[in-house]
Amino acid sequence: MISRPDRQADSRRPRPEARTAPPRPLDITALVARLTERDRWILRMLHEHRVLTTKQLGPLAFPTPAIALRRLRLLHSYGVLERFRPLRARGSAPVHWVLAPAGAAVLAAEAGISVRELGYNHQRALAVAHSLHLAHTVGVAEWFTALIAHAPRDQQGNQAQVQAWWSQTRCQRLWGDLARPDAFGRYAHPETTLDFFLEYDLASTTLTRVAAKLHGYGELARTTGVITPVLLWVPTAQREANARAALRRTWERLPDPEAVPVATAAAELLPENPEASPAEQVWLPLDTDSDADRRCLHELSARWPRRTSPTSIDSEQPVPSLNGIVVLAPPPPQPPASEFW
Incomplete structure (x- = not known):
């Protein structure tokens, strides 16, 4: 809840997942056929913001928590998402989602670039689970989620x-x-x-x-x-x-x-x-x-009468960077308006 933000001191090492068979990787062609526009938006959001929780992706992208959980689990089974759950000194944390290698491959293919040019690194993506800034990163996302989901x-x-x-x-x-x-x-x-x-x-x-x-x-x-x-x-x-x-x-x-x-x-x-x-x-x-x-x-x-009036924001084209990394355009804060689930 945004009125009671989590602190990093309340978090512990991530909770290990139960031993299950790893997701079976699909080739890019098969993935593209299975992913919806909203799925692709989720991949772009995780690439942009590094980590989002079920409690954030739910209000942002799904009509009900049950549908959110079902779809996110399916995306995990496709191998496009990774997940972890931090331990807390009190209570339990929601599942945290990050971009998996197959998800990065989808984004790179859509942009016509390589995964390397995308700047994706699997170990770095997972490292956020152990980051001392995890609570801060998730807190910023919680702030924007509340602003989006409960707009007046x-x-x-x-x-x-x-x-x-x-x-x-x-x-x-x-x-x-x-x-x-x-x-x-x-x-x-x-x-x-x-x-x-x-x-x-x-x-x-x-x-x-x-x-x-x-x-x-x-x-x-x-x-x-x-x-x-x-x-x-x-x-x-x-x-x-x-x-x-x-x-x-x-x-x-x-x-x-x-x-x-x-x-x-x-x-x-x-x-x-x-x-x-x-x-x-x-x-x-x-x-x-x-x-x-x-x-x-x-x-x-x-x-603030001196503030600069907002200008147009280009949300379509990726921008090449000097270090060889292609910076994708920022995803819109909300997914496609209507989609069958």
């Missing part, structure tokens, strides 16, 4: 949409010499559209280091001429108060503070229910200290 509607019934969700890796390729956000997103509400950088905090980093990242965002705005708001999401209200003090000291010393719009929110401000969303009225701009000024996500647009 206006009075006319029009629903907001997440039009872009770029991974930390993609952001690093684009802006890593200046700024390294945890994700880039585009949130389209019937009233406005907001581009943003997400900084997802689990209280595992010093606030001095968190605040220092504003210098990079300031330099990015200066060199590109593009002003994109920065959203900091923290677990508790106390962490938010402390973070705001540190951010404010750094922000006020920037050459052009208004070129780095910042807002903060705490997960515990959300109600403890499965449909809680980051779109709710929990965001507090950095240039105010009154809780009465907390806004819904889409309402932040009006607070």
Whole structure:
């Protein structure tokens, strides 16, 4: 649940799977015949975001949890997905899914490139199970899943949409010499559209280091001429108060503070229910200290008149990289709208 994010300290070594026969590999031709458009979207999402859980892929791509589990198990039997389940100090973790070699081969074939050019490495894909950043990676995905699955509607019934969700890796390729956000997103509400950088905090980093990242965002705005708001999401209200003090000291010393719009929110401000969303009225701009000024996500647009208006995003063509790795276009945050299961 997004209001109670998991911490890395709560995780243990992945749970070993029961001994079963390994998935029987299929050739690419057979796989292509069996995979649906939604299946291919899942493969692209796992390539983009490294790991997603059943509880995330379910709301994003399937009408019911039972259908989600059945289809994901089938994809595992095809050999296009790998899975693991971390142990927890308390309770149980959902199954975590990563891209398997056969899935990478499908993506490479569709793009007309080799698996090597795709940049896929099987051992590196599985290594996320032991990563010290697993809780953070999954937490970012949980944040976007909640924003997508529980998007609000206006009075006319029009629903907001997440039009872009770029991974930390993609952001690093684009802006890593200046700024390294945890994700880039585009949130389209019937009233406005907001581009943003997400900084997802689990209280595992010093606030001095968190605040220092504003210098990079300031330099990015200066060199590109593009002003994109920065959203900091923290677990508790106390962490938010402390973070705001540190951010404010750094922000006020920037050459052009208004070129780095910042807002903060705490997960515990959300109600403890499965449909809680980051779109709710929990965001507090950095240039105010009154809780009465907390806004819904889409309402932040009006607070920052200097922000750059969103431009078109090319979501079709892969982009060749200088190191020989072909960077696929980012997948849309949601799968094809209708498909028979």
